[in-house]
Amino acid sequence: MITPIILSGGSGSRLWPLSREASPKQFIGLVDEHSLLENTIKRLDNVKDITSPVVVCNESHRFQVAEVLRKINKKGDILLEPLAKNTAPAIALAALHLATNDPNTIMLVLAADHHIENLEVFHQAIEKAQQKVLEDDSLVTFGITPTCPHEGYGYIKQGVQTTISGVYKVDKFVEKPSATVAQEYLDSRKYYWNSGMFMFTARAYLEALEKLQPEIYRGCKETYQKSQRDLDFVRFDKQSFATVQSQSIDYAVMEKAINVAIVPMQQSGWSDVGSWDSLYDIAAKDSCGNVVIGDVITSNVKNSYLRSHDRLLAAVGVNDLIIVETADAVLVADKNKTQDVKKIVETLKNQQRSELLQHKQIYKHWGSATILEDKSGYKIQAIQLEPGKKLSLQQHYHRSEHWIVISGTATVTIGTTKSIVRPNESVYIKIGESHRLENNGKIPVILIEVQVGEYISEDDIIRLDTSS
Structure with missing residues (x-):
């Protein structure tokens, strides 16, 4: 075998x-x-x-x-x-x-x-x-x-x-x-x-x-x-x-x-799909030699790789380019110099930029979290919790949280109280309160989470169990 x-x-x-x-x-x-x-x-x-x-x-x-x-x-x-x-x-x-x-x-x-x-x-x-x-x-x-x-x-x-x-x-x-x-x-x-x-x-x-x-x-x-x-x-x-x-x-x-x-x-x-030019080489091309993926409009563009994931991408009168759009970053590169993208990555690393680490939408074993806004003092996310999944029981020392359910039925534990939260209902979690989110239903739970505090970071998550 x-x-x-x-x-x-x-x-x-x-x-x-x-x-x-x-x-x-x-x-x-x-x-x-x-x-x-x-x-x-x-x-x-x-x-x-x-x-x-x-x-x-x-x-x-x-x-x-x-x-x-x-x-x-x-x-x-x-x-x-x-x-x-x-x-x-x-x-x-x-x-x-x-x-x-x-x-x-x-x-x-x-x-x-x-x-x-x-x-x-x-x-x-x-x-x-x-x-x-x-x-x-x-x-x-x-x-x-x-x-x-x-x-x-x-x-x-x-x-x-x-x-x-x-x-x-x-x-x-x-x-x-x-x-x-x-x-x-x-x-x-x-x-x-x-x-x-x-x-x-x-x-x-x-x-x-x-x-x-x-x-x-x-x-x-x-x-x-x-x-x-x-x-x-x-x-x-x-x-x-x-x-x-x-x-x-x-x-x-x-x-x-x-x-x-x-x-x-x-x-x-x-x-080995190691760079954008190798991806261009193996992809299907249109009559102008372009690879076009996503919401893209072109005029007089030739031999280019154009890929959009979140917004309309429009290109006019360019040749031999790599243009890749995501929610928080756009790459424009000469198709013959794509190996140098690593230099951009090194700069991002030296500047400790979040764009190096993760996308706006982050996939977890329980579902996904999409960052809608991240400013000093607050952070807003759209959370999708898949059926049968739950988050660990946890608390935060530096932030409070507001959860607003958009769809699905959430089971929420705050302290010793467990409650059912339905669409257009919300809960407030004070700083230091233990809490857990569960989805015991058959459809995904989608909610808006607003974090408020002077310090908002992943290292301010105290997990009280790891059963999720």
Whole structure:
């Protein structure tokens, strides 16, 4: 059997302003209406011998991952990284997790944020990789036939063909090349883009890691031994994981191991969806070469990517631009310089701007909160609480709150008093009063929340229980 290991720890900073730290690109419908993570999992639906996925993610994204699995009716364990340590440790934790049941479980390691157009080619590559792993315990990587001299990818040079048709030994891994060298690689037809997708058994990976990176192996093993299961979540010891060196699987293992094979994927329509120009390349275009998404009006615009989410976007007489509109930020960029969006993100980080962290609408496991206004002394939000959900019992030391129910029927606890609040009714919660919001009905509860106080912040939430 093959267990998909979905690595969902990326930040997607080059896809700002849609991708934010609290909700990065893998949770967004960038290519279609489904999120990249959702598509990554569903892409495996017709693969032979596939089992439930294991998703490795940042602890702060756990409920978003759980919601994706629930939405597509999939079961799977969610491994929560307390710190970002790159791919080698993340895969090690997943391998240790699988090895507790069966060390010979085959792992199919995938990034949560890739796009693959040709599923037939992808599924055939998985089948060939499985044959190679079962034959001689190889560590297998998937290569992408390059379509241009791309400078942003690492490359893999194929060696001699193995006993399995279409599977080759790896000659060498090379770092991101210059434009001239990338053209030489393209012309040679012996180099492939490094896709960041892999297949091997849990045992083979752990043995290679122990041999090549013993300190990383020991640190991950200690971290896993101190893990705790919480429903579908597996939590790891932060103190132990902090000692683990951050390294990619390529540098830590694949470039140094001797039993490494590559399965090339030709005409797969693969993209790592890493930047706005790559998203433009794979999207459907109109007769003027434009990608138009949302409420957009154009006049004499060519070869541009225009995307609106909240307001009308109008563009006149421009070419080769990326224009992305959200409720609180607008990006305008030269289509050939989208890698520099990371510089904007760094500026936002240095200025501690909220636009880096989250959108106006914030999704939670219980529903969503949309910030309508946030000023000194008050904050107004629209809260949507899904049926059967509730917030934790909590209190605030620095703010009072007013709740006005718009639709649905809310069950509100203030102190020791529980009451039913219907549309066009409101409640007032004093500073320091314990309170809880519940939805025991069959439709969402929508309410307007007005927070008032000299200090309004998420760290002024004292949770009296964590049952929500």
